[in-house]
Amino acid sequence: MNIKNIKSEFPIFKQKINGKPLVYLDSANSSQKPQTVINRLSNFYETEFSNVGRSVHSLAVKATNRFEDARDKVKDYLNAKEREEIIFTKGATESINLVASSYGERFIKEGDEILITELEHHSNYVPWHFLRQKKGAKIKFASVNENGEVEIDEIKKLINSKTKMIAITHLSNVTGAILPIKKVVDLAKEKNIPVLVDGTQGAPHLKIDMQELGCDFYAISCHKMYGPNGLGILYAKKKWLEKLPPYQGGGGMISEVLKDNITFASTPTKFEAGTMQTAEVVAFSEAIKFIEKLGIKNIQTHENEVMEYGIEKLKKNNSISIIGNPKERGSVICFSMKGIHPHDIATILDEDGVAIRAGHHCCQVLHDKLGIPATARASLGVYNSKDDIDKLSEAIDNCKKIFKV
């Protein structure tokens, strides 16, 4: 496979949008899927489908093996220490809710502090807000600097003896800033504070190595990693999974169920209640294979090249302000235009087949801080090229023509 013509692996690019080739710049929202992933989904349903872990017939055996093989695949890809540290969830949102609920129930008391940042996606704020409501915990926000970064000193400043959790994004879906996770983890370890990383944007673009990062929890959405909808991953250190109470109750996660008491299975089963997304899990293996074939480093290099090119190009347009200027940045370019609202930009760009997103991107706290309710966002996947940026730029010129600015 060659990154230069990788678009051909993605069937979505065969169609036209408004008569124009699709320029998809909305991957931070959700990535498109390679044919191998789509095919695996359908042929799994066509020839191997059965519920996993519960029956002993041949189909069930096959399905169970494929499912658990996928867990191994994820474990290897993340370089987790043990396969029991990989929990399949509905998405990064559920992964974070699981931790907030189970960790919160056991370890958060009134007055305890949860440290997040102004960059956080609602998924990494609302679940902690629930603990604020239920338990009387406090939420502290590490400030974003003028470059759209959160500095390690800012986090250091806010840590104190009441801090019971640090929950931060790996890569901001607005400013593109890559946060200094390893430094945060080192800091937190000294004080015995667990660190949850919202890896939703990190995982599709960066090399991620759980043992190297050293964080306690890492949340992933598979649909942003070229995988199917409705599937996420929670990586968590085994010591936590052993300590935390289960999140949802149902089939599979139990050990013994009596009328007056219930005991639970060990991890990862304890956290996987009910019928799992077998087909999606199996198909996600193919998404990892796709990434591995290209090499995540090559993907990153390619995306960075396109991103740099995009930033340079947009900077030349003097109606445009780019949001954030982080030293370490990944695959996201948020911008605003003088006199044209992001919503209007998105609609006009779409006419030219250019798909971007407009809004607060589920980061209202950050947008409040920036003093603008909405921005336009072009976000990259492996299939984007400099040519896409050129088309973006032309389409932006069209906005200016229509709005006469």
Add this chain to the structure above:
Amino acid sequence: MNIKNIKSEFPIFKQKINGKPLVYLDSANSSQKPQTVINRLSNFYETEFSNVGRSVHSLAVKATNRFEDARDKVKDYLNAKEREEIIFTKGATESINLVASSYGERFIKEGDEILITELEHHSNYVPWHFLRQKKGAKIKFASVNENGEVEIDEIKKLINSKTKMIAITHLSNVTGAILPIKKVVDLAKEKNIPVLVDGTQGAPHLKIDMQELGCDFYAISCHKMYGPNGLGILYAKKKWLEKLPPYQGGGGMISEVLKDNITFASTPTKFEAGTMQTAEVVAFSEAIKFIEKLGIKNIQTHENEVMEYGIEKLKKNNSISIIGNPKERGSVICFSMKGIHPHDIATILDEDGVAIRAGHHCCQVLHDKLGIPATARASLGVYNSKDDIDKLSEAIDNCKKIFKV
């Protein structure tokens, strides 16, 4: 479409299991998928995929429309009063956990009683057990009678002023008993007690009409209804959805997110945090179309015929005891054999291509009551025929040969 040769719509039946045609009798565990559902999944990913509700570009518009059309389709199929009463979840397990958690948080106090039955699947017991642990609620079990039914009088007996929830299965996944939901609802209404119906086994086999049943909550797993993995439905009366606090927090479910407070969207969005299973939801529309084309009444008639035939046939085999003898029964035949453990039966049957399930089927309380740790279960889908029963019966004879009983 003709029920007699409906197997041809399901690609899984093209393959051989251990050299024999697949006789799939494990649909209560998960149903197989018709080609139309599988194709919709893949062509959605190939030509229409995008994240829903968040972007304004053409792909997002299409995906959002398809997604919301599916909600209408579900609403119509269930004859819910309003589309806002349909929440998409990960599965029936999540649907029930959502209600137990959100309803429990707001309405359950120490000493309050939750009334379930001895027939319940762990999914409709463990979530209530969490409330027993967290809130000091009590769980009462309506007894199963010798036919494997729960009688209305048994439920009546257990209702008192402390009863705050009645949570019962529509169709038992072990005895096949269809419970008198309407009578329970009438009884509960007099006392203002909400009724949750675990419809996981009811929905694939029975005509279900929310306005006629009148229950407050109804939980469904789409993968048992010829739909994709990883998707469920919670039907809930709008008055409840307006009262209940949100379950998971994240993108989409908010109204306004400030540093010191968060307000939430209205239903159904409030309960759909994070990126949804767009492709699965869209493909599930096709599953409903499949059921509608055949007609649920015709499916039920067909399955009942096969079931009656199966029960007659197995009864003639004097090593076999059938579990339960309910007057109203649906598509499940659980049995045990003298001198042969269900696990061994399942393994031997599989050699002949016959897929059944062995175990406690996530109903340990019921099995404790029955005094046997495990049973064998043949469960039906629309694709089963009397011929499948004949093959089951032959394979059972083979068990006896091998075990010399």
Add this chain to the structure above:
Amino acid sequence: MDLKELYQEIILDHAKNPRNKGKCNGYNHDAKAHNPLCGDKVHIYAKLDQDKNLSGLSFEGEGCAISLASASILTDTLKGRDLQFSKKVTDDFLSMLKNKSKITLNSLSEDQVTTISSLSGVQQFPMRIKCATMAWHTLLAALEKKSKL
């Protein structure tokens, strides 16, 4: 789909120079709304006098060209008109976007009909319909509330 229909001269003019911005004097009805997905906000202020005339009508808000133009056109069209009539125009406007019907109210000037109808281009852009309707729904909400006086 046609961008020229969507971003007509009239709309761009109202978006860039919105009429009746701010709180109108002596308003006795108001309501706020926002679209959580994009951050658009609108706050409608109305002064309903004893004769049931909207003698004051204005708005505050931020958002895209469509939402600003829509709020501006709303206030411009309905200021000074009576309650009954204003509700009728609002219904007709919402129905124009929902059912693609035409605006043909007798007691609006031809100019006004043209102005309101300029928003009909939004019909072709389903994700933008909320932008165009938010102000009008908010007006109804404001009028339904009890008077502040």
Add this chain to the structure above:
Amino acid sequence: MDLKELYQEIILDHAKNPRNKGKCNGYNHDAKAHNPLCGDKVHIYAKLDQDKNLSGLSFEGEGCAISLASASILTDTLKGRDLQFSKKVTDDFLSMLKNKSKITLNSLSEDQVTTISSLSGVQQFPMRIKCATMAWHTLLAALEKKSKL
């Protein structure tokens, strides 16, 4: 896959007439296990005497033919043997099912090797491996616990 390999004469015999069922006299180590997916249960009782011999070894349990036969064969093979040796046999047994290796311990009789090896048919039935290994894991768990005396 071969059912005849799985359900050999020896296995059916042990399943139908399990040896050493019940609590052995004076046991000082025991452990329980169960498989929550199918309901199989086993409880191993061992009497480890001062010379580190398993002078008593028995089990209680319910389950499929494979799990009963496995527990029965375990107790039959290891009763009276010393701790060291019993652990070695257990490791070899588990490895037979995991790595498809052969059982070849010198100090077992040919009969005993044949008996234990009869469970190797389970290799071909991955969903049944737990049934065969549960008793052996439980023995190790029992022996790891502190003596009750």
